[in-house]
Amino acid sequence: MLIPHGLCTHAMQVHHIEQETPDVWTLSLINHDVYAYEPGQFALVSINNSETLRAYTLSSTPGQSRFVTLTVRRLENGSGSGWLTRRVKTGDTLWLSDAQGDFTCARQEDERYLFLAAGCGVTPIMSMCRWLAANRPRADVQVIYSVRTPREVIFAKTWPTLQPWLRLTLFAEQQAVSPMIAGRLDRAHLAALVPDIATRRVMACGPAPYMDLVEKDAMALGATGFMQERFHTTAVTGTQRLKITVTRLQREFSAPVGMSLLEALEANNIPVNAACRAGVCGCCKTRILAGRYTAASTATLSPAEIAEGYVLACSCRLEGDVVVA
Ligand code: FES
Structure with a gap:
C-alpha cells in the first residue's frame, strides 16, 4: 500500500461507523500494529x-x-x-499520523479536574475521563458540557457508565430537559457549580469564542491554570481591517483583524503549503518581516527561526499590518 503522506504512516481499517448525533459520527478503526497515544491527543488524517x-x-x-476512534x-x-x-x-483504510498534542491528563499528577467542553x-x-476512571479511580472529576439542544449530546450512552464516579452537568441552549440547565454556561453558574475551582486543573475544548469566555471566567474565579485545545480557525468578530504586504509577489491586500495568516493568504489566492492546519506539521512555515501578530503554536520552529520572524501561518493571528517575505 502506498503511504499517501509522509506523516501518515499508520494504516487503519474502518470496523464500523456509528452516528452519535444528527451531525456527528464515530469511526471505529482497527489498527493492526501498535499505536501509542495518550488520552486527549489527536492525529492527522490523510483525507481521501x-x-x-x-x-x-x-x-x-x-x-x-x-x-481507535475518531469522532467527527x-x-x-x-x-x-x-x-x-x-x-x-x-x-x-484510513491513514493516520502518530498521535500528537499536549492536551492530556496523562502527564500530570493532578487528582482534581474540571473539564469544560462545548x-x-x-x-x-x-x-x-475514561482514562482517569481506569487509571486514577480516586481522582475527583467534574465535567461541564454545553450543547445547543439535548439531541446534540455526544457519547450520550457512555456518560451514564461514568456516573456517579464523575459529576456531569449539561447545559442546553434550547429545549433543555431535566436535569440539564437551560442556557449557556456563564460566570455565575461556574462559581456556583465549582466553588473549589482553584483546587482543580481546568482543561477546556470547544469553539474559540466559548474558550475565550470560559478562560476569562475560570481565571476570574481563581483557577490557577487553564489548558485548552484549539483546532478551529480563528473567530473573526470585528470589522476592523489590516494591510498585508507580500514582498516577494509585490502584492498588497487587506484582511480582518484577528484572521489567521493562512486564511488571509488563501483568501487572496496566495498559495501556501498547509496540511494539518493545527500548528503541528510545520508545512505552512512563513516569514513575517514586520508587523503585529500572535502565534498560538511554534511547534516545529527553532528559536533562531522564531527570532527571524518565522511563524506557522495556520497558527498566526494577525493583529495589525504585516509585511510577509
Ligand atoms: S498547516 Fe500544519 S503547521 Fe500549519
Whole structure:
C-alpha cells in the first residue's frame, strides 16, 4: 500500500461507523500494529488518502477502548469531515499520523479536574475521563458540557457508565430537559457549580469564542491554570481591517483583524503549503518581516527561526499590518 503522506504512516481499517448525533459520527478503526497515544491527543488524517491532512481528536482511550476512534462533526463545506462522514465506509483504510498534542491528563499528577467542553470539543474530554476512571479511580472529576439542544449530546450512552464516579452537568441552549440547565454556561453558574475551582486543573475544548469566555471566567474565579485545545480557525468578530504586504509577489491586500495568516493568504489566492492546519506539521512555515501578530503554536520552529520572524501561518493571528517575505 502506498503511504499517501509522509506523516501518515499508520494504516487503519474502518470496523464500523456509528452516528452519535444528527451531525456527528464515530469511526471505529482497527489498527493492526501498535499505536501509542495518550488520552486527549489527536492525529492527522490523510483525507481521501491524499496529501491533504486534517487534525481529529482520538476519542478512544488507550488501554480501554477496543478500537481507535475518531469522532467527527460534519461541517458545511468541510472537505475532511464531509469525506469521513459521507464517503468512508466499513472496510476502507484510513491513514493516520502518530498521535500528537499536549492536551492530556496523562502527564500530570493532578487528582482534581474540571473539564469544560462545548459541542464536538467533548471528544478529548471523554477520552481523558475514561482514562482517569481506569487509571486514577480516586481522582475527583467534574465535567461541564454545553450543547445547543439535548439531541446534540455526544457519547450520550457512555456518560451514564461514568456516573456517579464523575459529576456531569449539561447545559442546553434550547429545549433543555431535566436535569440539564437551560442556557449557556456563564460566570455565575461556574462559581456556583465549582466553588473549589482553584483546587482543580481546568482543561477546556470547544469553539474559540466559548474558550475565550470560559478562560476569562475560570481565571476570574481563581483557577490557577487553564489548558485548552484549539483546532478551529480563528473567530473573526470585528470589522476592523489590516494591510498585508507580500514582498516577494509585490502584492498588497487587506484582511480582518484577528484572521489567521493562512486564511488571509488563501483568501487572496496566495498559495501556501498547509496540511494539518493545527500548528503541528510545520508545512505552512512563513516569514513575517514586520508587523503585529500572535502565534498560538511554534511547534516545529527553532528559536533562531522564531527570532527571524518565522511563524506557522495556520497558527498566526494577525493583529495589525504585516509585511510577509
Ligand atoms: S498547516 Fe500544519 S503547521 Fe500549519
